[in-house]
Amino acid sequence: MRKTIVAAAAVIALVACSKQNQTRVSAPAPASATVSGAKAKSVMHERSDGMKKVGKAMKILGAQIKSGAPDMTAVKAAAAAMDGLARKSSAWFPAGTGPDAGKTRAKAEIWLKPQDFAAKVKGFQTAAANFNAAAQTGNAATATASLGELGKSCKACHDNYRSDEHR
């Protein structure tokens, strides 16, 4: 499962890379490659957009689960979207996209503690995949039981790596 996620992330990175750089698809940049200029701006935009989508999906999930009688069609769709976004999220934080590069709530600590940050991303991906699997069973109680783990994974990262205000 973990291998699949890693492979999927690599494919996404490749696709993203090939869009920017048609001739260099054979040599995908490692996740840690530093970006700058227009590439940095586009990654930061994609990240902000992606996190907004993550927030929207979480809002839907929270509201449905809290209702006590969740619409499992809506839960399944939001869970699948969340899983897809979580997989993509490992490409949202290349070096060069921190506070020095423009308006962002991403803290410089992300690039000072890369191993810990990568663990937070992985925690999110694991929680989103587990939640999606639980949701796709169609059983409301199963989905409800695994939403907490997903919520914790957001907080674990935001607490250390997201600043309070837009700067």
Ligand code: HEC
């Ligand atoms: C690995 C770290 C990490 C994880 C996990 C994570 N986030 Fe974020 N999130 C960030 C960072 C960093 C930002 C600020 C991004 C920026 O401003 O460039 C952010 C921004 C956001 C935003 C604001 C978007 C905007 O700019 O308006 C929302 C909403 C959000 N996250 C929701 C969530 C939810 C919900 C989860 C879990 C389901 C989650 N995030 C998981 C790091 C994370």
